[in-house]
Amino acid sequence: MDLALLRTFVTVHRAGSFTRAAALLGLSQPAVTSQIRTLERQVGRPLFLRQARGVIPTSIGDELAHKAAPHLDALVEITESGLDDDSSLRTLHLAGPPEFTAERVLPALVALTGEDGQGIALRASFKTADEALEGLAAGHHDLAVSTARPRGPLLTATPLCDEVHILVAAPRWAARIDADALRHKGASALENLPVVEVHESLPFVSRYWASVFDALPATSGAVVAPDLRAVLSCTTAGAGLAVLPRYLCTGALERGDVVALHEPAVPPLRTYFLVVRTGTLSLPPVTRAHECLQRAAADWC
Template sequence: MDLALLRTFVAVHRAGSFTRAAVLLGLSQPAVTSQIRTLERQLGRPLFHRRARGVTPTAIGDELAHKAAPHLDALLRITEAEQDAAGEMRTLHLAGPPEFLSLRVLPALAPLIGRGHSLRTTFRTGAEETLDGLAAGHHDLVVTTAQPRGELFSATALCDEEHVLVAAPYWAAFVDPERLRAEGPAAFDGIPLVEVHESLPLVTRYWAAVFDTVPDARLPAATVVVPDLRAVLECVRAGAGLAVLPRYLCREALDSGRIVALPEPAVPPLRTWFLVVRAGSLALAHLARAHDSLLHAAVRW
C-alpha cells in the first residue's frame, strides 16, 4: 500500500475535511480527493462518509486510521531525528494571549534558541480563532484555556491560573468587610471597573465562582476596557477601579502594596491552560522539545 496515500488518509481522518487536510499537506483539494478515492478503490471499501461540512470516517476508516497513524508518526520521528542531527534550523510558530505568551511561554522557550530553534509568535485573544489557525496550519502550538475536542487536536493541561479581585488601596478602603460578608458583591457598589471586554468575562467568571451569582445592574459597565491584562493591571495600579486578574500577573503589585486583593475566598477561582497541537505533530522533534520545555517550566509556575 502506498505510504503517500496512507499519509493523506490519516491527515483527512484527523482534520475531518478534505480542504483542511489539503492545506496541512500542501496539496490541492482535488489531489487529496483523488488520493482518498484511489485508496478506497484499492481497499474495496469506503473510508469516509461525505457530509455537507467535511467528512466522518466509516468503521473501516476508523480501524485503518488507528492501525496506520502510529506507524506513520514513527516514520516522521525518524525523519525528524535525521534533520535534527544535521543541525537544521527549525522555526516554531506559537499563538495565544499576549500576556501569557509574553510573561510565561516565551521566557520558558528562550533557552531553545541556542539549540537550533527560531520562534514566531502570533497574539490571539479568542480561543476559536486561535484553534482555527492551528487547524489551518498557521501555528504549530497554541496556548489556550479552551480544551478542544475531536481527532484533529491533542491537548495537554499545562497549569492552573488563580484569579484575584484587586483594586488600588484608595478603592479598597471603600469596601466594608462586614457588608461584603453579608451582601456579597453589593459591597462594590459605585466602584469603577476595568475589564478586557464589554461582556465582563473575567468578572462574570469570578462572580459565579466566589459569590455564586452574576454581575447585576448595580455593578457599573466597565469604565476602562482594554484587551491586554498588563494594561488592566496598570490601570488598577493607577486607581482606575477594580479588576479580576491572574495572580501571577499581579503578584509583585500585591506584594508591594500598590494594589490590594479584595475578598480572599477559601477556594480561589482557577482557570486551566492547555498546550494544543495538531494530532501526530509531536513527532516533530522541535515541536516535541518545545512542548516538553513548557511542561517542565510550568511546574515552577
C-alpha cells in the same frame, strides 16, 4: 497515492469542514471537494459523511487519518528543518494567549534557543483558544498553549498549570469598599462600581462572580481592552475593579499599586494545557519545548 491529496484529506479531517480546510490550505472549496472525491475513488470507499455544518469522517476515514497524519507531520518537519546535516537549528511554531505566552511561555523557552546554533528557533502567534487549536490541527503550529481541552483523538493535551484569579482594584477604590459587607453580602457590596475587562461580556468578572458569589455581575465594563496587561494598567490607574491572574499582578500587589479586595477560601482557577498533534511528541523540537514548559510550570503554581 498522491501526497497532495492526503494533505488535503488530513486538513479536512482536522478542520471538520471543507470550507475551513479550503481557507487553511489556500484553495477554493470546489478544489478541496474535487481532491477528496479523487481520493475516495482511489480508496474505493467514502471518507466523509456530509452534514449541514461540515463533515464527519467515516470509520475508513478515521483509520486513514490516524495512519497518514503522523507521517505527513514528519514530512513537514523535514521540509522545514532542511536536509543540511551540519545544521541542527529547528523552528518551533507556537500559539497561545498573548499575556500568558508573553509573560510565562516565551521566557521559559528562550533557554532552548541556544547561543551555538544548536538550539530551536521560536515563532510565536497570539491566538484565542479556538484559533490556536484549529491552527494546530491544520498544521500551522507545532505546539499550542490553550485554556480549552481539545476533543477527539487527533490532538493530545497535557495539563500544564492552574492560574489563580483574584479581585483587585487601585487603593482609592479599595478604600471605598466595606470589607465586612463584602464578606457577608458578597456581590451586592460591589454594585455600581466600575469594572475593567477584556471583553463586553465580562468573562473574567462573570466567572469570578459565579464561582465566589454565586451571582452575576450587575454592571457593564467601564473600560474594555482586549489584553489583560492593558486591564492591569487601567486598573492601576484607577479605572475600576478587575479580576486578573495572580501571576500577572504580583508585582503591582507588592508595590501597592493594586489591592486584593477579597480572598475566598477556594479562588477561581483556570487550567492551561499543552496541546500537540497526536504522534508529534516524537519530533525533537516539540519534545524539548514540551518538557521545558512542564519543568518551568512547576514554579508557576
